[in-house]
Amino acid sequence: MDKNSGKTFVSAQQVADRAGVSRSAVSRTFTQGASVSPSTRQRVLAAAAELGYHVNHLARGLIHDRSNIVSLVGANIDTPHQSRMLTSLTRHLQNANKVAMVINTSGEATNSEAALRQTLHYRADATIVLSGQPDPSLIETCLANGQHVILINRDDPVPGPDSIVVSNRRSARAAFAMLQEAGCSRMAVVTSEVGSASLAARETAFVAAAHEAGTSVDVIRRGPTAYSSGVEAARLILGQSDRPDGVFCVTDLLALGFMDAARHDFHLRIPNDLSVVGFDDIEQAGWSSYQLTTFAQPVDAIAQYIVSLIDQPTRSDTLREPTRFEALPVWRSSVRKA
């Protein structure tokens, strides 16, 4: 009688007893589209309110083999871009009467794999992979059990999962055009060592565009995708005698670190001495210390589309083309005007 004394969840049977009806009537009252007379429904609702009854979704999910849980899998959730995506997804999921289960794969690999298995344990309706490289066999297992798998910004086309892709190559080429029109003659790309497919796509597309235009490009690859890597990249490259005057950072976070180091360590003026273009349009890019010209991922539209995808039937046999979303340029003042 100490721990949890008598405290336990109310069941439908107790509500039925109190309302003087059968348990079926209670169940039907809380089931969408079931047949109950208005009078009994009202008695049930009254009894439920008095007792504080809440339908047990575990039992409900047991029957339907779907739990209304959607698991969001990703690393670096505390990054501005990822946390915004996560926020948008949770909001849209809630509007669709679903609930988000967050699985953080930032830790050690064994741990994250165990965590990923939770999506199967809880019979999640879908697994949404925000980033990172989950084991392909796990994805296969999810698919084999009839789960939806939705990949964001991963370029590897595997049969089965839906995938959402942002116009990485196209926007990277647009970034090159921006810098070229700004009159930059020596360019660089700043990226990270743990490049995901989409970061790699931005890098290679930029390099390709520069190559076609006969412009030289340095590729700097330092550390993880973070502010500090941008700082390091700047320190590495801006000390050179023929330093670049136009830089494309594959992520806003890298760009902001690069800008800060350029200004405070090398006393360069942006955009006069150096033009910078980023990617993602995180909130900080718009802060007046930065005013970074960048490309905005349509986070809300992506989240909404993903949620709309969940209830559609799976067709795991066909290899689907990824759905493309356009990342549109946001003009601020980190690129020199022609």
Add this chain to the structure above:
Amino acid sequence: MDKNSGKTFVSAQQVADRAGVSRSAVSRTFTQGASVSPSTRQRVLAAAAELGYHVNHLARGLIHDRSNIVSLVGANIDTPHQSRMLTSLTRHLQNANKVAMVINTSGEATNSEAALRQTLHYRADATIVLSGQPDPSLIETCLANGQHVILINRDDPVPGPDSIVVSNRRSARAAFAMLQEAGCSRMAVVTSEVGSASLAARETAFVAAAHEAGTSVDVIRRGPTAYSSGVEAARLILGQSDRPDGVFCVTDLLALGFMDAARHDFHLRIPNDLSVVGFDDIEQAGWSSYQLTTFAQPVDAIAQYIVSLIDQPTRSDTLREPTRFEALPVWRSSVRKA
């Protein structure tokens, strides 16, 4: 045979049939501390691996009345501080073999209340309230059903929920001392209109300390707790003839907005013309454009403590004193040296 053709989850019965044992043996194999012989355990594990079996946690939770799900309830999850807290909590929960369910209360009130009810629907082990003002009756319902409720940085002492509190008053007084020692003569507090209890505590403690020292203090209250509110606050107050030379912002986000506006709109130098102190120590506070002196919440320690709290028995009758964590000063260069 189109949608989900034959795809369904594997049950323990199927594993038992394949391994030539009873279903109980399968169950015991996957139950911690149950009695199974090594030989059968191995046969079961082999069969489970072949079929891709995963214990159904919905059914398991049905029996134990606890699902190993912990729900994290909060608004503004895409804020740097909140998203860091969320990340830390998810990591620690996963290490404790639990899983996080995120409930975003940023939307309309009716919607968020419905979302909060999910914590009861899914028989969550605990509900952790990161921020916001959930309806007290809902908290009561959670407690009545034997759920843990843990409140972060909420000062209202209600009997039942555990609560974690950061040294708001003490740190705010320390902030005043910092600015005083820097020689500031006219001070201001910048806070938000939608003040939570802990923000209000920081504000009033700062004002009280100033009052005791005979220093005048302006209180500026603009919009939500965001960068843009800091900008607006600066625009409001820095145009005055006797503008403040020392400002305490109850949140780093406010402080960064304030700093940016002070520099770019009013061409003030920090800390020469203006000293600024923040609170939270978000990542951006350490960026070289800001170098904000602030107070660090021990996010990781808080998260770890909260997770350790979950499995302890509830004693809902006693009114517990909130557990205090010290927010320690982080000296950077936004405050003038004496």
Add this chain to the structure above:
DNA sequence: GAACCCACAGCACAGGTGTGCAAGAGACTG
């Protein structure tokens, strides 16, 4: 007034799991 239909309530089963209980198989002791 008879035949028919409709709406609704209850029974009973299914869904996948954990676990108390009894029974069986060995191993060990006397």
Add this chain to the structure above:
DNA sequence: CAGTCTCTTGCACACCTGTGCTGTGGGTTC
């Protein structure tokens, strides 16, 4: 060899729902 103890296994029940099926009552149509 009998008795006792330990380890393991299977049976059956419980957990809380949703739902197909049957039955009942009342209203409508001819």
